[in-house]
Amino acid sequence: MTERHAKAMKIHLTRRYPFSASHRLHSPHLSEEENQLAYGKCNNPFGHGHNYVVEVAVSGPVDPATGMIANLADLDAFVAAQVLDPFDRTYLNEEVAEFRETVPTTENVCIEIFRRLRAFPHAKLERVLVEETALNKFEYTGESQGSRS
Protein backbone atom coordinates (compact mmCIF):
# COMPACT_ATOMS: atom_id res chain seq x y z
CA MET A 1 0.00 0.00 0.00
CA THR A 2 1.36 3.40 -0.93
CA GLU A 3 0.85 5.31 2.26
CA ARG A 4 0.05 8.96 1.67
CA HIS A 5 0.03 11.38 4.53
CA ALA A 6 -3.04 13.48 5.10
CA LYS A 7 -0.81 16.53 4.81
CA ALA A 8 -0.20 15.82 1.10
CA MET A 9 -3.82 15.06 0.26
CA LYS A 10 -6.62 17.24 -1.02
CA ILE A 11 -9.02 17.34 1.91
CA HIS A 12 -12.01 19.61 2.53
CA LEU A 13 -13.61 20.00 5.93
CA THR A 14 -17.29 20.94 5.88
CA ARG A 15 -19.45 22.12 8.73
CA ARG A 16 -23.21 22.86 8.66
CA TYR A 17 -24.79 25.71 10.62
CA PRO A 18 -28.51 26.53 10.89
CA PHE A 19 -29.98 30.01 11.19
CA SER A 20 -33.51 31.35 10.89
CA ALA A 21 -34.42 34.66 9.29
CA SER A 22 -37.07 36.42 7.26
CA HIS A 23 -36.75 38.27 3.98
CA ARG A 24 -38.77 39.91 1.25
CA LEU A 25 -37.83 39.72 -2.40
CA HIS A 26 -38.45 43.16 -3.84
CA SER A 27 -36.24 45.08 -6.24
CA PRO A 28 -36.26 48.89 -6.34
CA HIS A 29 -35.32 48.60 -10.02
CA LEU A 30 -38.63 46.95 -10.91
CA SER A 31 -42.18 48.27 -10.86
CA GLU A 32 -44.77 46.89 -8.43
CA GLU A 33 -46.18 44.69 -11.19
CA GLU A 34 -42.76 43.48 -12.30
CA ASN A 35 -41.82 42.68 -8.69
CA GLN A 36 -45.01 40.70 -8.30
CA LEU A 37 -44.32 38.90 -11.56
CA ALA A 38 -40.67 38.15 -10.73
CA TYR A 39 -41.03 37.15 -7.09
CA GLY A 40 -44.66 36.02 -6.66
CA LYS A 41 -45.41 35.01 -3.06
CA CYS A 42 -41.91 36.05 -2.01
CA ASN A 43 -42.86 39.67 -2.77
CA ASN A 44 -45.39 39.74 0.12
CA PRO A 45 -44.75 43.18 1.74
CA PHE A 46 -44.65 41.68 5.22
CA GLY A 47 -41.86 39.23 4.32
CA HIS A 48 -41.64 35.57 5.26
CA GLY A 49 -39.04 33.33 6.90
CA HIS A 50 -36.92 30.22 6.42
CA ASN A 51 -34.80 27.84 8.43
CA TYR A 52 -31.60 28.27 6.49
CA VAL A 53 -28.63 25.90 6.70
CA VAL A 54 -25.17 27.13 5.70
CA GLU A 55 -22.48 24.63 4.71
CA VAL A 56 -18.97 26.02 4.99
CA ALA A 57 -16.12 24.05 3.35
CA VAL A 58 -12.48 24.88 4.04
CA SER A 59 -9.25 23.29 2.89
CA GLY A 60 -5.60 23.32 3.82
CA PRO A 61 -2.82 21.03 4.99
CA VAL A 62 -3.67 18.76 7.92
CA ASP A 63 -1.51 19.88 10.85
CA PRO A 64 0.30 16.73 12.08
CA ALA A 65 0.25 18.06 15.66
CA THR A 66 -3.54 18.29 15.78
CA GLY A 67 -4.71 16.10 12.88
CA MET A 68 -6.83 19.05 11.78
CA ILE A 69 -7.19 21.41 8.82
CA ALA A 70 -8.64 23.96 11.21
CA ASN A 71 -9.78 23.82 14.79
CA LEU A 72 -13.57 23.64 14.78
CA ALA A 73 -13.74 25.95 17.77
CA ASP A 74 -12.02 28.64 15.63
CA LEU A 75 -14.27 27.99 12.62
CA ASP A 76 -17.43 27.98 14.76
CA ALA A 77 -16.45 31.23 16.46
CA PHE A 78 -15.64 32.93 13.14
CA VAL A 79 -18.87 31.80 11.44
CA ALA A 80 -20.87 32.84 14.51
CA ALA A 81 -19.29 36.31 14.61
CA GLN A 82 -19.45 36.97 10.85
CA VAL A 83 -22.73 35.32 9.89
CA LEU A 84 -24.85 33.59 12.52
CA ASP A 85 -24.96 36.36 15.12
CA PRO A 86 -25.78 39.09 12.56
CA PHE A 87 -28.24 36.94 10.52
CA ASP A 88 -30.07 34.65 12.98
CA ARG A 89 -33.56 35.75 13.98
CA THR A 90 -33.45 38.90 11.85
CA TYR A 91 -35.34 40.46 8.97
CA LEU A 92 -32.48 40.36 6.47
CA ASN A 93 -33.74 43.29 4.34
CA GLU A 94 -33.62 45.72 7.26
CA GLU A 95 -31.09 44.34 9.70
CA VAL A 96 -28.17 43.31 7.49
CA ALA A 97 -26.73 46.44 5.90
CA GLU A 98 -25.82 44.78 2.55
CA PHE A 99 -29.43 43.76 1.96
CA ARG A 100 -30.71 47.31 2.13
CA GLU A 101 -29.03 47.63 -1.27
CA THR A 102 -29.19 44.07 -2.60
CA VAL A 103 -32.26 41.83 -2.84
CA PRO A 104 -31.76 39.04 -0.26
CA THR A 105 -32.40 36.17 -2.63
CA THR A 106 -30.60 33.10 -1.40
CA GLU A 107 -28.13 33.54 -4.30
CA ASN A 108 -27.17 36.91 -2.84
CA VAL A 109 -27.23 35.59 0.74
CA CYS A 110 -24.82 32.84 -0.37
CA ILE A 111 -22.43 35.33 -2.04
CA GLU A 112 -22.56 37.65 0.97
CA ILE A 113 -21.78 34.79 3.37
CA PHE A 114 -18.84 33.77 1.16
CA ARG A 115 -17.59 37.37 1.18
CA ARG A 116 -17.81 37.51 4.98
CA LEU A 117 -16.05 34.17 5.53
CA ARG A 118 -13.27 34.58 2.97
CA ALA A 119 -11.04 36.19 5.61
CA PHE A 120 -11.04 33.07 7.84
CA PRO A 121 -7.40 33.11 8.96
CA HIS A 122 -6.80 29.39 9.60
CA ALA A 123 -7.76 27.70 6.31
CA LYS A 124 -8.81 28.47 2.74
CA LEU A 125 -12.53 28.97 2.13
CA GLU A 126 -13.54 26.58 -0.67
CA ARG A 127 -17.31 26.73 -0.85
CA VAL A 128 -20.43 28.14 0.76
CA LEU A 129 -23.70 26.30 0.25
CA VAL A 130 -26.97 27.72 1.58
CA GLU A 131 -30.11 25.61 1.91
CA GLU A 132 -33.14 27.89 1.91
CA THR A 133 -35.41 24.92 2.50
CA ALA A 134 -34.64 21.21 2.34
CA LEU A 135 -35.57 21.42 -1.37
CA ASN A 136 -33.56 24.47 -2.54
CA LYS A 137 -29.85 24.93 -2.26
CA PHE A 138 -27.38 27.47 -3.62
CA GLU A 139 -23.61 27.15 -3.83
CA TYR A 140 -20.82 29.66 -4.36
CA THR A 141 -17.12 28.93 -4.69
CA GLY A 142 -15.89 32.47 -5.29
CA GLU A 143 -15.75 32.11 -9.07
CA SER A 144 -17.12 34.68 -11.44
CA GLN A 145 -18.20 33.78 -14.94
CA GLY A 146 -15.20 33.48 -17.17
CA SER A 147 -12.78 33.16 -14.26
CA ARG A 148 -12.97 29.39 -13.91
CA SER A 149 -9.65 28.04 -12.87
Added chain:
Amino acid sequence: MALPARQSPKLRIRGQPPRIESAMVYITRKIEFSASHLYNNPALSPEENRRVFGKCNNPHGHGHNYVLEVTVAGDPDPRTGMVLDLKELKRVLQDEIMERMDHRFLNYEVPELAGKIPTCENIAATIWNLLEPKIARGHLHRVRLYETPDLFVDCYGEKNGSAR
Protein backbone atom coordinates in the same frame (compact mmCIF):
# COMPACT_ATOMS: atom_id res chain seq x y z
CA MET B 1 -30.07 46.19 -39.00
CA ALA B 2 -33.16 44.04 -39.17
CA LEU B 3 -32.79 40.60 -37.77
CA PRO B 4 -34.01 37.75 -39.92
CA ALA B 5 -37.37 36.40 -38.86
CA ARG B 6 -36.91 33.50 -36.50
CA GLN B 7 -37.63 30.25 -38.21
CA SER B 8 -39.55 27.59 -36.44
CA PRO B 9 -37.20 24.77 -35.62
CA LYS B 10 -37.89 21.55 -37.45
CA LEU B 11 -37.68 18.45 -35.37
CA ARG B 12 -35.77 15.78 -37.17
CA ILE B 13 -35.67 12.42 -35.54
CA ARG B 14 -33.40 9.98 -37.29
CA GLY B 15 -33.63 6.78 -35.36
CA GLN B 16 -31.79 6.28 -32.08
CA PRO B 17 -29.38 8.89 -30.74
CA PRO B 18 -25.75 7.85 -31.19
CA ARG B 19 -24.39 5.66 -28.40
CA ILE B 20 -22.12 7.61 -26.11
CA GLU B 21 -18.76 5.95 -26.54
CA SER B 22 -17.26 7.01 -23.26
CA ALA B 23 -18.82 8.66 -20.23
CA MET B 24 -17.43 9.32 -16.77
CA VAL B 25 -20.01 8.18 -14.24
CA TYR B 26 -19.69 8.55 -10.46
CA ILE B 27 -21.23 5.93 -8.24
CA THR B 28 -21.46 6.23 -4.48
CA ARG B 29 -21.99 3.61 -1.85
CA LYS B 30 -22.73 4.46 1.77
CA ILE B 31 -21.93 2.53 4.93
CA GLU B 32 -22.26 3.36 8.60
CA PHE B 33 -19.93 2.36 11.40
CA SER B 34 -19.78 3.23 15.07
CA ALA B 35 -16.51 3.80 16.84
CA SER B 36 -14.92 5.71 19.68
CA HIS B 37 -11.87 7.94 19.74
CA LEU B 38 -10.08 10.62 21.70
CA TYR B 39 -7.74 13.43 20.73
CA ASN B 40 -4.45 13.68 22.60
CA ASN B 41 -0.99 14.67 21.38
CA PRO B 42 1.67 13.28 23.73
CA ALA B 43 4.04 16.06 22.62
CA LEU B 44 1.75 18.62 24.27
CA SER B 45 1.19 19.19 27.99
CA PRO B 46 -2.13 18.08 29.54
CA GLU B 47 -3.18 21.74 29.70
CA GLU B 48 -2.33 22.34 26.04
CA ASN B 49 -4.17 19.17 25.04
CA ARG B 50 -7.27 20.35 26.87
CA ARG B 51 -7.00 23.80 25.32
CA VAL B 52 -6.52 22.53 21.74
CA PHE B 53 -8.88 19.56 21.79
CA GLY B 54 -11.46 20.62 24.38
CA LYS B 55 -14.04 17.96 25.22
CA CYS B 56 -12.47 15.59 22.66
CA ASN B 57 -9.48 15.25 25.01
CA ASN B 58 -11.56 13.27 27.57
CA PRO B 59 -9.21 10.34 28.36
CA HIS B 60 -12.06 7.84 28.36
CA GLY B 61 -12.87 8.70 24.74
CA HIS B 62 -16.28 9.20 23.17
CA GLY B 63 -18.04 7.80 20.12
CA HIS B 64 -19.80 8.63 16.87
CA ASN B 65 -21.96 6.95 14.28
CA TYR B 66 -19.78 7.62 11.29
CA VAL B 67 -21.32 7.65 7.83
CA LEU B 68 -18.94 6.91 4.98
CA GLU B 69 -19.76 7.69 1.35
CA VAL B 70 -17.33 6.20 -1.15
CA THR B 71 -17.49 7.50 -4.73
CA VAL B 72 -15.92 5.57 -7.59
CA ALA B 73 -15.64 7.14 -11.04
CA GLY B 74 -15.40 5.30 -14.29
CA ASP B 75 -16.69 4.44 -17.72
CA PRO B 76 -19.48 1.84 -17.61
CA ASP B 77 -18.34 -1.48 -19.01
CA PRO B 78 -20.22 -1.85 -22.33
CA ARG B 79 -20.95 -5.53 -21.61
CA THR B 80 -22.42 -5.07 -18.12
CA GLY B 81 -23.38 -1.38 -18.08
CA MET B 82 -21.59 -1.11 -14.73
CA VAL B 83 -18.75 1.11 -13.57
CA LEU B 84 -17.89 -1.64 -11.13
CA ASP B 85 -19.76 -4.46 -9.50
CA LEU B 86 -21.43 -2.98 -6.41
CA LYS B 87 -21.30 -6.40 -4.73
CA GLU B 88 -17.54 -6.22 -5.04
CA LEU B 89 -17.44 -2.67 -3.60
CA LYS B 90 -19.69 -3.80 -0.76
CA ARG B 91 -17.27 -6.63 0.00
CA VAL B 92 -14.24 -4.29 -0.06
CA LEU B 93 -15.99 -1.88 2.31
CA GLN B 94 -16.90 -4.76 4.62
CA ASP B 95 -13.37 -6.21 4.66
CA GLU B 96 -11.36 -3.00 4.74
CA ILE B 97 -13.52 -0.65 6.79
CA MET B 98 -16.25 -2.45 8.74
CA GLU B 99 -13.97 -5.24 9.98
CA ARG B 100 -11.30 -2.73 10.96
CA MET B 101 -13.28 0.16 12.41
CA ASP B 102 -16.82 -0.81 13.35
CA HIS B 103 -17.31 -0.95 17.13
CA ARG B 104 -13.64 -0.22 17.75
CA PHE B 105 -11.70 2.31 19.77
CA LEU B 106 -9.90 3.92 16.84
CA ASN B 107 -6.85 5.12 18.79
CA TYR B 108 -5.97 1.66 20.11
CA GLU B 109 -7.48 -0.89 17.77
CA VAL B 110 -6.77 0.39 14.25
CA PRO B 111 -3.05 -0.02 13.45
CA GLU B 112 -3.26 2.36 10.45
CA LEU B 113 -4.22 5.16 12.85
CA ALA B 114 -1.54 4.39 15.44
CA GLY B 115 0.43 7.50 16.30
CA LYS B 116 -2.09 9.74 14.50
CA ILE B 117 -4.82 11.81 16.03
CA PRO B 118 -8.02 10.16 14.75
CA THR B 119 -9.71 13.32 13.53
CA CYS B 120 -12.21 13.13 10.71
CA GLU B 121 -9.43 14.40 8.38
CA ASN B 122 -6.99 11.64 9.35
CA ILE B 123 -9.62 8.88 9.33
CA ALA B 124 -10.79 9.93 5.86
CA ALA B 125 -7.18 9.97 4.58
CA THR B 126 -6.57 6.52 6.12
CA ILE B 127 -9.75 5.19 4.50
CA TRP B 128 -8.57 6.61 1.16
CA ASN B 129 -5.24 4.79 1.53
CA LEU B 130 -6.99 1.52 2.43
CA LEU B 131 -9.54 1.63 -0.40
CA GLU B 132 -7.63 3.13 -3.30
CA PRO B 133 -5.58 0.01 -4.17
CA LYS B 134 -8.64 -2.24 -3.79
CA ILE B 135 -10.84 -0.61 -6.43
CA ALA B 136 -10.60 -3.09 -9.28
CA ARG B 137 -12.48 -1.08 -11.94
CA GLY B 138 -12.79 2.67 -12.34
CA HIS B 139 -10.94 4.74 -9.76
CA LEU B 140 -11.61 6.09 -6.31
CA HIS B 141 -12.83 9.68 -6.71
CA ARG B 142 -13.88 10.79 -3.25
CA VAL B 143 -14.15 9.57 0.31
CA ARG B 144 -16.69 11.55 2.33
CA LEU B 145 -16.79 10.81 6.04
CA TYR B 146 -19.51 12.26 8.27
CA GLU B 147 -18.61 12.37 11.95
CA THR B 148 -22.01 13.88 12.72
CA PRO B 149 -24.71 15.06 10.28
CA ASP B 150 -23.24 18.58 10.62
CA LEU B 151 -19.55 17.77 10.18
CA PHE B 152 -17.90 15.95 7.32
CA VAL B 153 -14.61 15.69 5.47
CA ASP B 154 -14.05 15.06 1.75
CA CYS B 155 -10.78 13.41 0.73
CA TYR B 156 -9.78 13.39 -2.96
CA GLY B 157 -6.41 11.68 -2.58
CA GLU B 158 -3.08 13.15 -3.48
CA LYS B 159 -3.15 16.91 -3.80
CA ASN B 160 -1.00 16.99 -6.92
CA GLY B 161 -2.10 13.64 -8.26
CA SER B 162 -2.70 13.24 -11.98
CA ALA B 163 -5.82 15.06 -13.13
CA ARG B 164 -8.65 12.59 -13.48
